[in-house]
Amino acid sequence: MENLPPHAEMCPAVPTRSDPRGSALTVRGVERVLGGNPVLRGINLDVPAGTVLALLGPSGCGKTTLLRCIAGLDRPDAGLIVEDNFTLSGPDCFVSPEKRRIGMVFQEPALFPNRTVGGNVGYGLPRAERKGPRVERALALVGLTGTADRLPSTLSGGQQQRVALARALAVEPSLMLLDEPFSALDAPLRAELRGEVRRLLAAAGATAVFVTHDQEEAFLIGDQVALMLEGRIAQVGTPADLYERPSSRAVAKFVGDANFLPATAVGDMAETPVGRVPLARTAHGDVEVVVRPECIAACQGDDAVVERIEYYGHDAVIVASSRGCPVRCRVMGHPGWGAGDRISLEYVGEPSVAFERAEPLTTV
Amino acid sequence: MSTTALAVVLAVPFALPFIYLIVRNAGDLSGLWAALTDGDTIAPAFRSLLLGTSVAITAGIIGTGAAWMVARTDLWGRRSWALLLCLPLVMPSFVGAVALIAAFSPGGLLSQLLGNAVPLPSVSGFWGAYGVLTLLTYPYVFLPVMARLRTMPPATEESARLLGRRPFAVFLTVVVPQARAAIAAGALLVFLYVISDFGAVQLLRYDTLTRMIYANRLLDPSVSVALSLVLGVMAVVVVAFERRASRVGLRETQRLRTPLTVPLGRLKALAITLLGLLVALSLIVPIGVLLFWAIRGAVQGNDRSNSVINDPSLILGPLGSTAGVSIATAIVAVLVVLPIAYRTVRRPGRLGEAIAGTVVGGFALPGLVTALAFVFWTLNAPGPVGALYQTLPLLILAYLVHHGALALGATQTAVAAIPPRLEDAARSLGSNRTRRFASVEWPLMWPGIAAGAGLVLLSTMKELPATLLLSPPGFSTLATRVWSAAEVALYEDAAVYALVLLALSAILTWFLVVRPALRSWDRVASVQDETQPEPVHVPAEPVAG
Structure with missing residues (x-):
């Protein structure tokens, strides 16, 4: 419950702003129990106005539940959800979803099948504006000019999802929530829409929370990324923070490919099977150092033995054994070595992070 | 006989009342015109x-x-x-x-x-x-x-x-x-x-x-x-x-x-x-x-000797008739509908739709109309058809035509629930048609078929107009007893019969x-x-x- 915005007032809490730009979202100590299982265990989050937060996590970690709590589709058992100075949800205060002015896009387009595209987009607008320039503008924004009179069922899946986006944006919400909106689409379309949504959210200046289980998507869309694991926020930061300076072993493991190399640390330097690795935070004694595969360079040498090559096309991973420890090393193109070749490995990246050893070192 | 031929033949009775009405009216167009205007x-x-x-x-x-x-x-x-x-x-x-x-x-x-x-x-x-x-x-x-x-x-x-x-x-x-x-x-x-x-x-x-x-x-x-x-x-x-x-x-x-x-x-x-x-x-x-x-x-009691209030055993006759005729109809309905369900589910198409549509048409026709069509047909017909008038077989036929569609839906679902691969598997193991039915299909289907039969039973029990018009003399069900008692304002008798019918x-x-x-x-x-x-x-x- 610490760090409440200084002038957060309690009920009544109907947001009435003339400024169409986004507002800041604050989540404090939110908890939710569903069917006896704690799904959210004390969530704290700050999303500054006009920024996009990507909420990343494996399925079942509670990210959708958190999003539904912010939208008002679910009610937290404890904690506060505050938008700018308005409490949306608190111990004795709950603003119903229709009064929150929050836009939401779901996994499925969830269009009203009985209404035309224009009727869908205009649904949230004041009566007088339901047919008119605001609808056309919203449709133009998502590149669907001229489809207002068609029925949703005549559009493709990607187009339907664009209509859903237009419908949510048309009401100029103070906060946009996107719940894995591209997960039902195929890969090329997903990449295209991802860029488009990034551009649209930036243009609208909206504050947004984007839920995804895809790390790549989270990194591309989020100004900040919050990684959620088992009902808790494991780490919040820029994509680079999460990738280069993970706060825990679990974060390092979920975000990208990582070697956890046994090492002996002395201050800001650690001795590892791939040589000396600089540390961002000082450590001492037996530790595990997170080393990303692309931060290791391989060259002709005699330190390690290639066990196998995983060839992906534009890059490849050399799985080698160095001083009895398996090491993954990523190189561009085909490495030109094969199993059994002897090579040398060298750390070439930025200062990394070290954690206490999770389990005793097993010698091969 | 092929399944198709069997299904077509079994579907014919369901169309009889409607065909009769058309033929009868076509023979008397001036009468039809006069009635309609x-x-x-x-x-x-x-x-x-x-x-x-x-x-x-x-x-x-x-x-x-x-x-x-x-x-x-x-x-x-x-x-x-x-x-x-x-x-x-x-x-x-x-x-x-x-x-x-x-x-x-x-x-x-x-x-x-x-x-x-x-x-x-x-x-x-x-x-x-x-x-x-x-x-x-x-x-x-x-x-x-x-x-x-x-x-x-x-x-x-x-x-x-x-x-x-x-x-x-x-x-x-x-x-x-x-x-x-x-x-x-x-x-x-x-x-x-x-x-x-x-x-x-x-x-x-x-x-x-x-x-x-x-x-x-x-x-x-x-x-x-x-x-x-x-x-x-x-x-x-x-x-x-x-x-x-x-x-x-x-x-x-x-x-x-x-x-x-x-x-x-x-x-x-x-x-x-x-x-x-x-x-x-x-x-x-x-x-x-x-x-x-x-x-x-x-x-309060009353002085009518034929009142069910004075002689509760009077309930047994209508109760027995209701149960007997309903169970008989349910069994006949399942037997008639099963081949139709097989044909329409296993080989869907125009003909299948027509056959199923005929059965549903029998359900659509009001019970009173179905019963009247049978009455007029058998009354005016000579020979064996005429002999059917006011007999139990004709009553059951009318019930079947009117309620058979209820069994068809459930039976079609039951047949559709058997994966055709299962039949192929049984066949590849050398099982013949009879054995396949007894050992594979029937055990899987019977709950659905029983549900269909139950629906027919339930509706037949409550059927009034067909029973009124087609019952053999002296034959009465709980429904007709409620009816006749209410028509002469003997509400205490009607109430007893109605409550028994409702409980059942x-x-x-x-x-x-x-x-x-x-x-x-x-x-x-x-x-x-x-x-x-x-x-x-x-x-x-x-x-x-």
Whole structure:
């Protein structure tokens, strides 16, 4: 419950702003129990106005539940959800979803099948504006000019999802929530829409929370990324923070490919099977150092033995054994070595992070 | 004989009444024309349409509203309401009408309560029929709309709420349009029920087509036959629309997730009062009135030796006849329908559709019309056909034609549930046709077939007009006993027979309709438990601290 915005007032809490730009979202100590299982265990989050937060996590970690709590589709058992100075949800205060002015896009387009595209987009607008320039503008924004009179069922899946986006944006919400909106689409379309949504959210200046289980998507869309694991926020930061300076072993493991190399640390330097690795935070004694595969360079040498090559096309991973420890090393193109070749490995990246050893070192 | 030939032959009886009506009218076109243009017949047709439309609209509104309250709000005991609101299906329309008349009759429950000084309004005519039929038919809308609400994607309703619309506006603009097909299908079934109804309009003296057909059957058979054709065509058209509507409804289903629950807040008491009133008027009050008459009749006694009050063993005859003829019909229906189900499921196509459509056409034709067609046909026919008049085989044939479609649906589902690969597997293991049926198909199918047979049993038990017209002399069922006692205003006797019939039909309904429905409800609930464990409560108003 610490760090409440200084002038957060309690009920009544109907947001009435003339400024169409986004507002800041604050989540404090939110908890939710569903069917006896704690799904959210004390969530704290700050999303500054006009920024996009990507909420990343494996399925079942509670990210959708958190999003539904912010939208008002679910009610937290404890904690506060505050938008700018308005409490949306608190111990004795709950603003119903229709009064929150929050836009939401779901996994499925969830269009009203009985209404035309224009009727869908205009649904949230004041009566007088339901047919008119605001609808056309919203449709133009998502590149669907001229489809207002068609029925949703005549559009493709990607187009339907664009209509859903237009419908949510048309009401100029103070906060946009996107719940894995591209997960039902195929890969090329997903990449295209991802860029488009990034551009649209930036243009609208909206504050947004984007839920995804895809790390790549989270990194591309989020100004900040919050990684959620088992009902808790494991780490919040820029994509680079999460990738280069993970706060825990679990974060390092979920975000990208990582070697956890046994090492002996002395201050800001650690001795590892791939040589000396600089540390961002000082450590001492037996530790595990997170080393990303692309931060290791391989060259002709005699330190390690290639066990196998995983060839992906534009890059490849050399799985080698160095001083009895398996090491993954990523190189561009085909490495030109094969199993059994002897090579040398060298750390070439930025200062990394070290954690206490999770389990005793097993010698091969 | 091939399955196709067998199925076609078995489907023929279902078309007989309609063919007879067409042939008979075609032979007497001037009579048909005279009947159709006569004001005396146009008026009843108009009354049938008026009653059917009014009841269908009212039942549509009540059924949809009740379904929404049970499926989407935070009402207490939603499961119990879902059950209670289906129960009026148990009550045949003539029993409802008897209860209404008995309640308002001199010396009835109301005059006893209010004292004889207060003049009671007449319940005969449009308003009585409208009230009774609406209260008994709204479940035909309630059930399909409940089913539709359960499969509706919750995200559309959530989107609508987030876009700023209040729960009731969401109901009108998002829920109702998506449930349109289910509501239409249900309302059309209600319309069919009402225009086909004989018992309630006859007892309440509202001159619809069925009442005119019945009244003219002896005096002026050509009018009767002409009106039967009119009613038959109306019914078949309605069923065609109903089938189209329910097919549309099936197409739009999606995966299951717990939908948003609308908190009723201060309106909760009002909602419970309304639903309670509905259940009370359609179920508790009629049964209460019948119990009142039966108990008072038993306490006071009477001097009629043929009264069931004086000699309870008199119930055994009609009870035995009802059970015997219903069970016989159920068995015959399953035997006839099974080959048809096989043919239509295994080799779908035009012919299959035509065969199934013929069986459904038999169901569409009002029971009174079916029975009259058989009466006229056998009365005028020489030889063996004529000998069938007022015999049990003909009665069972009429029941079969009218109720066979109920067994067909269930049996088709049962046949469709057997994977054809299973048959291939049995065949590749060297099993012959008979052994395959006995060892593989029958064990898988019989629960579905039993359900179909049960539905036929249930409807046959409550059938009134066909039994009245086609029974052998001296043969009476519980339904005809209720009828004849009510016609001579012996309400205490009518009440006893009606209560026995209701008890019997309630037991069967429980095993055949309610329990399977509750099971599927629980299955849905357990699926939801895995994905999203709890219904979500979202207040419509900010909760002030």
